[in-house]
Amino acid sequence: MSKTKIFVSAYACEPDHGSEIGVGWHWVLEMSKYFELWVLTRKSNQENIEQWLAKNPETNEIHFVYYDLPDKLRFWKKGMRGVRTYYNIWQLRTNKIVKQTMIENDIKIYQLLTYGNALWKASRFGMKQTFIWGPTGGVDTIPKEYSKHYTAKARFIEWARRCVVKMLPINHGFKKRCKNADLILCKSYNMQNAVPEKYRDKAKLFTDVAVDIKEKEVSKALHHSTKFLAVGKLDAWRGFDLLIEAFALALKENENITLDILGIGIDDERIHRLIQDFGVASHVNQIGEVRIDEYEEYMRDCDVVVNPALKEGAVTVSFDSMAYKKPLICVDTGGYTRYFTNDYAVVLKREGRAKLIRELKTGILKMTDELVRRQLGEKAFQEGMKYTWEDKGKEIEKLIKDLIRD
Structure with a gap:
């Protein structure tokens, strides 16, 4: 029996990394056990991904699609500086790739996996398909009692975030993603509650991380301190x-x-x-x-x-x-x-x-x-041991198969 096909947008997805990059990679590996995947990620991730796949030929078949902005559109980006702007332009520029790949391969499901920020863009074409959004978040704010101790730049960032989150009820892009999504995976209660009430039945509390038990050496050394x-x-x-x-x-x-x-x-x-x-x-x-x-x-x-x-x-x-x-x-x-x-x-x-x-x-x-x-x-x-990536993979499979049945 053939596997259900899913197109996954995973801007951050690379082996042997922590943080969101590693999260994207773990999700792709676990999902590939149950679904046939086409994964769109950054071209800068290609070398590491292909080296890993060459060393792990038993990995379930995953079709990677790579794209980076041309130099003239990214000369200003350095590391994480400018990542929000770069990512949003990347989503706009890859919309044609998403459309072409999904049509050519008869893929009906689109998942926006990483970045998991609800304030950032998704593929216009992808959102019109069966759309799985997340896990996503980014709507949590810091009270002034804490932020007043920050630097001027950090205080401004937190003030701006509070303003953006306060305006979510009239944020057209956010409301459109909530409307179009068939399933919204929310990292936190705040994200779940930020979804407009008429769409909240589609919002499920679902963290994006699990426990990686494999090959962990545990030190038993005693320290003086x-x-x-x-x-x-x-x-x-x-x-x-x-x-x-x-x-x-x-x-x-x-x-x-x-x-x-x-x-x-x-x-x-x-x-x-x-x-x-x-x-x-x-x-x-x-x-x-x-x-x-x-x-x-x-x-x-x-x-x-x-x-x-x-x-x-x-x-x-x-x-x-x-x-x-x-x-x-x-x-x-x-x-x-x-x-x-x-x-x-x-x-x-x-x-x-x-x-x-x-x-x-x-x-x-x-x-x-x-x-x-x-x-x-x-x-x-x-x-x-109850929250391993293998367990997470089974949770993901159930969520998506329940969605397909419905």
């Missing part, structure tokens, strides 16, 4: 400032703790300054960007993972903590944190800023107990 690890792009909303303040408070009660921060971003200088201002430079290390193998080594070697992000962010790292048997301290975002409870993690409510810092401090101190860490880490691993 408790090693905490925080990973993510250094954006203001990711809460590294809160973590540094909480760490400074915790150090007053226990000096046998250290923190490594992995990542780069626009908040780099502020984070460096805060480390100096709070006098924690001898205990907090701002490492910068690392390769995937270095990231894995840091995960193996740490005792505790902390994700202080105030909305959906560093989700892959959080799920990786389960695979590495590391307890997680995180802030409840109403999305991925549905998979974590205080039975095997420390999940904090995003209430007042001062209160959250105090509770972060309490969570840090709790994790200095080696027995507590080991018990929570083992429980987290056992729980994570």
Whole structure:
């Protein structure tokens, strides 16, 4: 029996990466077990994808289609700078590719997989087919109580985001995507509630990440101090400032703790300054960007993972903590944190800023107990076995096949 054909738009999709790029790759691999896929992604991903496929010839057949903007339309893009504008132009320019590929191969289903940002464009032709949108998000905002401590640039970004989200009820592009979608996979409750009420029956809460159990080496080394690890792009909303303040408070009660921060971003200088201002430079290390193998080594070697992000962010790292048997301290975002409870993690409510810092401090101190860490880490691993990528693939299959039947 032939597999159902699906066209997947996966701008971010590449093997051996974390974050959304790795998420896109995992989704494609899992979906290919159940469906025949045509996957549109960036041409810059082609070399790595083809090298991986050559080493893994048993992979289910996936038809990749590659496209990048011509140089004259991307000279201004560097890394993640300008990615929103580039992505939206890319969606416009690839609409003909989507149409041609779907018609030539008699594909009736279109999924916009990555980027998972509800404020960004989708293929005009794809939206007119059976349209699966997501997992998507990007409508969470940061209260002024937190953002007033940011740099001027970051404050403006958060102000602009609040304005855009407030205007969603009259945002034509957003409403059109909601109307056209046959299934909307929402990363968080806020995304689900942002969908207009008359379309909300199509919106399903569905996180985009799962636990990658395979080939994880778990370090059993004992440290003289408790090693905490925080990973993510250094954006203001990711809460590294809160973590540094909480760490400074915790150090007053226990000096046998250290923190490594992995990542780069626009908040780099502020984070460096805060480390100096709070006098924690001898205990907090701002490492910068690392390769995937270095990231894995840091995960193996740490005792505790902390994700202080105030909305959906560093989700892959959080799920990786389960695979590495590391307890997680995180802030409840109403999305991925549905998979974590205080039975095997420390999940904090995003209430007042001062209160959250105090509770972060309490969570840090709790994790200095080696027995507590080991018990929570083992429980987290056992729980994570329920949320593997294989399990996620089966969930995806059921959702799509239910949609087709309906």
